[in-house]
Amino acid sequence: MDEKDLKLNETEFLNEDICVAEYLVYKKPETLIDIDLHYCPGCGHGVVHRLLMEVIEEMNIVDKVIGVAPVGCSVFAYNYMDIDMQEAAHGRATAVATGIKRVLPDKLVFTYQGDGDLAAIGTAETIHACNRGENFLIVFINNAVYGMTSGQMAPTTLPGMVTTTTPFGRDTSITGFPLKISELVAQLPGVCYVTRTSVHTAGNVRRTKKAIQKAFEYQMQNKGTCLIEVLSNCPSNWKMTPLESNKFIEEEMIPFYPLGDIKVPKEEK
Amino acid sequence: MAKVKGDIIVDIEKCKGCELCVVACPQGAIALSDNINKKGYHYMIKIKDNCTGCENCALVCPDAVITVYRKSGKKKEKIATISNVQNNMTMEVN
Ligand SMILES: Cc1ncc(C[n+]2csc(CCOP(=O)(O)OP(=O)(O)O)c2C)c(N)n1
Ligand code: SF4
Ligand code: SF4
Ligand code: SF4
Ligand SMILES: [Mg+2]
Numbered sequence: 001m002d003e004k005d006l007k008l009n010e011t012e013f014l015n016e017d018i019c020v021a022e023y024l025v026y027k028k029p030e031t032l033i034d035i036d037l038h039y040c041p042g043c044g045h046g047v048v049h050r051l052l053m054e055v056i057e058e059m060n061i062v063d064k065v066i067g068v069a070p071v072g073c074s075v076f077a078y079n080y081m082d083i084d085m086q087e088a089a090h091g092r093a094t095a096v097a098t099g100i101k102r103v104l105p106d107k108l109v110f111t112y113q114g115d116g117d118l119a120a121i122g123t124a125e126t127i128h129a130c131n132r133g134e135n136f137l138i139v140f141i142n143n144a145v146y147g148m149t150s151g152q153m154a155p156t157t158l159p160g161m162v163t164t165t166t167p168f169g170r171d172t173s174i175t176g177f178p179l180k181i182s183e184l185v186a187q188l189p190g191v192c193y194v195t196r197t198s199v200h201t202a203g204n205v206r207r208t209k210k211a212i213q214k215a216f217e218y219q220m221q222n223k224g225t226c227l228i229e230v231l232s233n234c235p236s237n238w239k240m241t242p243l244e245s246n247k248f249i250e251e252e253m254i255p256f257y258p259l260g261d262i263k264v265p266k267e268e269k
Numbered sequence: 270m271a272k273v274k275g276d277i278i279v280d281i282e283k284c285k286g287c288e289l290c291v292v293a294c295p296q297g298a299i300a301l302s303d304n305i306n307k308k309g310y311h312y313m314i315k316i317k318d319n320c321t322g323c324e325n326c327a328l329v330c331p332d333a334v335i336t337v338y339r340k341s342g343k344k345k346e347k348i349a350t351i352s353n354v355q356n357n358m359t360m361e362v363n
Contacts, residue, residue: 015318018276018338025275026327026337037332041310042287046331202293202325235287242287 029053031062031082038076042242044232045074047199048141048208052110053081055212065108066100068093072114073147091122094129097136108219109136115156116146119181123155126181133190133224137215140181140227143234144253151237155179158256163237178256182229186263192224194262198231198254200246207259223265231257275322279313280334286310290326290335299326 028034031053037046056065062083069077071090078085084107088096093111101109118126118140126138145163146152152165156178160169186194193215197208208230215226231253233245240248277299284306290313291299298320301311313326313334322339 014278015276015338018274018322018340019278020338023322023338023340024336025322025339026324026335028333028336032333036283036308039331041285041331042289043331046333047329050331050333199329202328205328242289243292246289 029057031057033080033082035080037080039073040234040236042233042235042245043073044143044199044230045141047205048112048139048230048232049074049077049080051199051205051209051212052112052139053083055209055216056083059213059216061108061216064106065110066104068097068100068109068111070111070113070117071148072117074112074114074141075148077112091117091120092125093117093122094134094136094138095125097138098129098132098134101134101136105135108216110139110215111136112139113141114147115140115142115144115154115181116149116152119155119179120146123179123181127185127188130185130191130225130227131188133188133192135219135222135224136226137212137219138225138227139212140229141232142229142253142257143232145234145237147234147237151234156181158252161252180257182227182257182262185225185227188225190224191227191263192265193218193226194229195227195264196229196231196257196259196262198249198259200231200233200249204259218265229257231259275320275337275339277315277320277322277326277338278336279315280336281312281314282306282308283332283334284310284312285332286312287331288313289329289331293325293329295323295325296321 032050039045065083067085069087070093093113097109097111142156144156145154151163153163157170159172162169182194185191195211197211198204211228218226235242235245238245296319298317300316302314306312322337324337327335327337
């Protein structure tokens with residue numbers, strides 16, 4: 001049978017003796033609401049949403065967690081995550097999270113923000129929340145562009161990268177250099193954990209999940225601000241297929257934004 | 270037929286045909302169908318019976334459409350009866 005025939009006989013392989021509850025090893029978390037995500041095919045936002053919900057479910061903290069959604073493509077994050085959530089004005093998620101965490105210190109708080117949100121319009125809020133050592137987790141989705149508004153240059157755009165506002169490639173003599181927010185806030189004493197991960201391969205997805213787990217544990221121990229930068233793709237605005245966009249992450253993003261821990265709590269060093 | 274250890278169930282109507290799972294599968298067990306779903310995307314299907322249940326496809330899927338099963342190597346007493354199997358199937362496939 002050639003591949004074509006196989007494709008037509010799509011149900012042929014359902015192994016009824018394997019697809020039973022006893023052998024279940026992976027299923028979508030319940031807290032990820034079962035509706036279609038509005039994200040473009042292949043977009044990393046969906047993976048990070050799912051990982052957050054997986055960790056929150058596995059750590060059994062569904063009732064303790066409060067998320068803060070940003071403005072950007074993930075503005076509707078609260079529609080997908082079946083937990084307490086608050087929407088913030090563009091860039092202000094860490095300010096809103098500060099308020100929530102200070103009034104409800106027993107809750108576990110996280111913000112979910114894009115690079116335009118966190119590193120452009122919200123830079124002041126981000127840096128000052130980190131400098132105050134606010135005890136919450138910042139999940140920072142770096143896709144190097146303003147995705148939602150059709151792919152304008154962000155502070156994180158790579159040198160030479162073509163965007164709608166840098167049609168000839170980002171010229172650093174005019175627009176300055178990419179802002180490495182993670183390295184920047186890692187200097188601040190109030191920040192306890194900074195790491196950079198990606199979700200473009202299965203191994204990196206696993207590492208990102210570990211990082212989210214650790215960050216919530218540190219928050220339970222009141223260790224200070226945690227920031228996880230996740231390198232993500234934006235196939236639509238990068239004008240690439242999802243596969244090409246993941247290749248771009250591997251070949252262009254990671255050399256500039258190296259993966260790994262940037263700061264870990266002292267006793268772990 | 271190869272000795273089967275794993276299997277997946279795909280919610281084809283939610284699949285967006287991004288193909289990320291296809292390249293993530295170390296077994297080459299999956300591909301995009303020639304058919305399309307209601308949204309107009311070529312959805313993911315199994316093309317070989319050699320899945321090991323490694324979960325890679327499910328981990329990289331942005332739309333959380335894949336459920337993975339794996340039979341562990343250790344000998345397990347057979348628990349599933351036919352009716353059990355069918356109950357589980359109707360629960361998983363919607
Ligand atoms: C105060 C304000 N200024 C500007 C905008 C327009 N705006 C909406 S989303 C966005 C950028 C989003 O980019 P990013 O945070 O990187 O998220 P992505 O879509 O890439 O995930 C901008 C500038 C706005 N909604 N509100
Ligand atoms: S525009 Fe980019 S970031 Fe936004 S959903 Fe589409 S691929 Fe994702
Ligand atoms: S579980 Fe692993 S082997 Fe099975 S289809 Fe998915 S990636 Fe391939
Ligand atoms: S990764 Fe998910 S959405 Fe993309 S093709 Fe595979 S099953 Fe479909
Ligand atoms: Mg962005």
